[in-house]
Amino acid sequence: MARLEIHPYFAGLSRNTFLLAFASLFADISTEMLYPVLPVFLTQTLQASGSIVGLVDGVAQAAQNIVQGLSGSLSDKLQKRKSIALAGYLLAAIAKPLMGLSTVWQGAFGARLLDRLGAGARSAPRDALIASSVDEKDRGRAFGLEGVGDNAGAFLGPLLAVFLLYAAHVGIRPIFYLAVIPGLLAFFMVLLVREQPAAAAAKSKIDLSLRRFPKLYWRYLLATALFGLGNSSNAFLILRTQEIGTSLETTILIYAAFNLVAALISYPAGALSDSWGRRNILLASFIVFLIAYLGFAVMKNIVLIAALFGFYGLYQGIFRAVGKAFAADFLSDHLRASGIGWYSTTVGLLQLVASVVAGLLWDRIGHTAVFYYGAVFAVVGSVGLLLLIPNGSFSVRSDAV
Template identity: 75%
Template sequence: MPAPMQRYFVGLSRDTFLLALSSMFADISTEMLYPVLPVFLTQVLHASGSIVGLVDGFAQATQNIVQGFSGAVSDRLQRRKPVALIGYLLAAFAKPLMGLATVWEALFAARLADRIGAGMRSAPRDALVASSVAEADRGRAFGLEGLGDNAGAFLGPLLALLLLYGVHVELRSVFYLAVIPGLLAALMVVLVGERPVEIAAKARIDVNWRRFPVRYWKYLLATAVFAAGASSNAFLILRTRDSGVSLEATILIYAAFNLVAALVSYPAGALSDRLGRRNLLLTAFMVFLLTYLGFALTANIAVIGALFVLYGLYQGMFRAVGKALAADLVPQELRASGVGWYSTTVGLLQLVANLVAGLLWDRIGHAAVFYFGAISAVAGVLALVILVSADMRRSG
């Protein structure tokens, strides 16, 4: 590795890079299916649109709930790697099971298994990321992991397009082939060396809530206020399609969004190590606010495409810096729980945001979804400034 590149990644360990690769391969596996899953449900299994919403809504909610408990389990066992590895393997083998489904109920069951696996691996993997470096480089570590995750999210849709329109494989075959990057993700985790935690966990396997410090709860509250209006990317995709963009072009725009997020993740994490986590999060919230206002105010194809790609700045910063700050604010022996319940909070509030967004989309108007998100972003900015100090970090 050239000297300038070595300096850029100074402080990161071999395990940090392996964990970033595991996130990349896992997201390739998942995002290969993102653009084809609704098509498979409706055109092959003849499910209705409401069934599509049911499957995705329950799957995401299941993942979010499992994340918190998997973190608590790994803290209790003081073993991150085995819990994460089981999650990676479960998610990998669930992909071809979805492709084998002949009725939507079977796909629903496989999709739940996939998201249970994703939820199981998330918190213990993030704890491994946090412990793979010194505290001063934690933002860099989460930034690199976010780079891997978002790079996978960029490559996955492109790979699906290549398979479907370049190689002309059948739709079911995409599900079967998704197991390959899923297993590569598990292999990366196998190669990670887990460091023992110096302090034994005294919490039960359930929640560990009472052991979290007050400033962690303040941060969680500020995050929840913001996330209440942060609906999923599905509404950005729907708005893009509404503006007249073709499905193929929409998938390419979505891939470009993930590319921007990937490129931003590591620099954002590194900057948060020097400038402070809160300042970078405020920047992410402001990017979200501007993007949602733009989606509410215009239907111009070029502007919509540009805004969607710009949204990648928010995605890259929020993913890397948000988790790093959550890891800063809890004791080392409860780090997986702290990051897990942070992720659960974000996910469950996004589920609420999606339900509200769906009602606004159907009953008031498409722009109302984005006005609501912008209002929530303003509230989130205020909550973050009031509740979270600029130097709110914990040593150790």
């Protein structure tokens, strides 16, 4: 695998890892520049109700979560990563202007579904490309670098949308058209990736048997699921921030700062997990989550909430980078895409469950109940991680069961 002559801090990373990090950067700019726009577009331009907004986002996100595991299995079956990832990036890119062209909410719904299907299809093959592009000892750094790109895109996207809407006075529909540009740049970054030769022959059919994966992988998935039961959508943190009197513009800036912190911590967290152990760093992210949720439950000062939101960005950056790298540690190369895909599916679907529960708590019991609920499962997940996963590094065997 090709190595670049780069600063020692990035030692061990390959050309592919930088290309894939840039792909995540541009893809997230494309997606997140629509984050503050789509609900307004649906309700004000297409005259959809609030329940329709929830339906559009909920179904699209659920579809993305499910297709991640399926695309990973397909990638392992074909032993092809790049071509499936490319298809996903292209589908997500062209779906953006299709949303803007819609004249009824059903059209926007269909385009949003295509967008999330593309995002789900590309995720697991891309992560398998990242894992195969570096030595095992540098895997945390590789996923950390990808996390930098992803979270930096999530930071820049909303800021770009705010600039286009309020400074450049661009209309809402053109925002969707412009979002195709970074989406296509992401596609071209992956086009330049050099895929490593397959280590195993393609299988005659997609094998969905649960027995393929090692026991430690399933124990890790269980610990992740226990934590995920309380890991609801970040939308509740945004709602809590606005609830205490923060303006919309300030809330967007706070959200952007949260993504910036996540971007800045991703690579150091991944690098530390290579030397200190994945479990230790992942446990630290759970503790950050616990502190942040307890703080959101009790604090009502705007400055403190803003600082807490930024602190929560540490969790976001660490969990994304180290969680996937840890999942990859348990898997041999010919199972890596499907294993990481089902890990991502678990995280996504449990977040959907947690968000439904959080919504009921928000409406029927009280807003602070959402954060106490999340804090409880942060403790449960932390205990589960300590009990289910022994400390230390894991060397992957192809016959591990």
